[in-house]
Amino acid sequence: MPWRVPPNARQNGTLPDPYAVWMSEVMLQQTTVAAVREYHNKFMALWPSVHDMAAADDADVMAAWAGLGYYARARNLLKCARAVVADHGGVFPADYAVLLTLPGIGPYTAAAIASIAFDLPETVVDGNVERVMARLFDIHDPLPKSKPVLTARAKQLTPDTRPGDYAQAVMDLGATICTPRNPSCGACPWQQPCAANAAGTAAELPKKTPKKKTPTRHGIAYVVQRADGALLLETRPASGLLGGMLGWPGSEWGDAPEPAPPLDANWQTLNEQARHTFTHFHLRLTVMVAKVDARAQARRGSFVAAPDFDAGALPTAMRKVFDIAAPTLRNT
Numbered sequence: 001m002p003w004r005v006p007p008n009a010r011q012n013g014t015l016p017d018p019y020a021v022w023m024s025e026v027m028l029q030q031t032t033v034a035a036v037r038e039y040h041n042k043f044m045a046l047w048p049s050v051h052d053m054a055a056a057d058d059a060d061v062m063a064a065w066a067g068l069g070y071y072a073r074a075r076n077l078l079k080c081a082r083a084v085v086a087d088h089g090g091v092f093p094a095d096y097a098v099l100l101t102l103p104g105i106g107p108y109t110a111a112a113i114a115s116i117a118f119d120l121p122e123t124v125v126d127g128n129v130e131r132v133m134a135r136l137f138d139i140h141d142p143l144p145k146s147k148p149v150l151t152a153r154a155k156q157l158t159p160d161t162r163p164g165d166y167a168q169a170v171m172d173l174g175a176t177i178c179t180p181r182n183p184s185c186g187a188c189p190w191q192q193p194c195a196a197n198a199a200g201t202a203a204e205l206p207k208k209t210p211k212k213k214t215p216t217r218h219g220i221a222y223v224v225q226r227a228d229g230a231l232l233l234e235t236r237p238a239s240g241l242l243g244g245m246l247g248w249p250g251s252e253w254g255d256a257p258e259p260a261p262p263l264d265a266n267w268q269t270l271n272e273q274a275r276h277t278f279t280h281f282h283l284r285l286t287v288m289v290a291k292v293d294a295r296a297q298a299r300r301g302s303f304v305a306a307p308d309f310d311a312g313a314l315p316t317a318m319r320k321v322f323d324i325a326a327p328t329l330r331n332t
């Protein structure tokens with residue numbers, strides 16, 4: 001992982017760049033390492049320091065984030081970089097409690113930065129660590145109720161020497177050896193003390209309280225193309241899902257959305273719906289397309305000329321709408 005400093009390099013005095021560690025931890029909230037790697041490289045190339053990020057154009061950062069999901073993280077990235085520059089002289093604070101006061105940094109991320117970037121003995125508990133602790137101590141209470149017990153166990157094991165290496169090692173153990181299915185106990189350095197290994201219960205841990213069924217919300221997305229090829233887009237309100245991102249004008253999302261076309265036109269309803277899943281609900285967007293003349297005026301949004309339109313800058317849900325509409329549009 002490009003933001004890591006391996007143990008031997010650390011011993012020789014190479015320290016991780018707290019900015020790179022912070023960036024990785026924000027990106028890793030809700031996203032896999034495999035998906036983050038490419039985005040982390042891109043962001044570090046575009047904005048190599050916290051000063052560069054603080055001075056970045058919001059729209060550029062939002063566009064570069066497109067495809068990674070959970071866009072509140074991109075807005076927090078900007079807010080946090082600006083707070084670090086304005087309130088901390090452009091230096092990330094080497095203190096868990098102070099890190100917690102920064103935008104977008106919760107207890108997990110603060111502990112991860114304190115531990116990985118500054119080698120402070122903070123306890124980092126992600127899903128991997130929870131699984132390892134549940135097995136190591138053979139804890140059968142289900143998640144999320146068991147979180148405090150698992151955290152207390154993880155805390156008890158956190159060493160004062162090389163806590164940063166230790167935190168990363170336990171997370172890696174969970175990601176590569178103590179995996180959700182078929183843990184490789186034979187290759188595990190904790191095989192001897194592991195209570196679940198002795199009891200033969202590793203594969204059934206951690207137990208989880210069954211999740212409630214994910215609800216489905218419905219909406220309508222309106223794709224308007226002018227005769228000169230321009231497409232009608234709008235910036236979504238800053239708060240709420242996909243806040244501040246570019247998207248197609250649309251209805252509210254709910255059980256039975258009211259139509260809210262951005263202009264009067266001869267609308268064509270496409271057969272295929274755009275389907276996307278957010279953390280708490282599935283979204284089904286009905287795609288409606290209209291072709292209008294070059295002088296058409298919209299009640300909301302603004303037309304983007306065809307050469308300036310970049311489907312890659314749209315959030316994934318909106319890109320799925322475009323993929324469905326594209327065959328009916330001209331020159332896209």
Ligand code: SF4
Pocket residue numbers: 132135136177178179183184185186188189190191192194195196197202
């Ligand atoms: S011995 Fe097996 S169950 Fe126990 S921590 Fe190691 S991999 Fe996980």
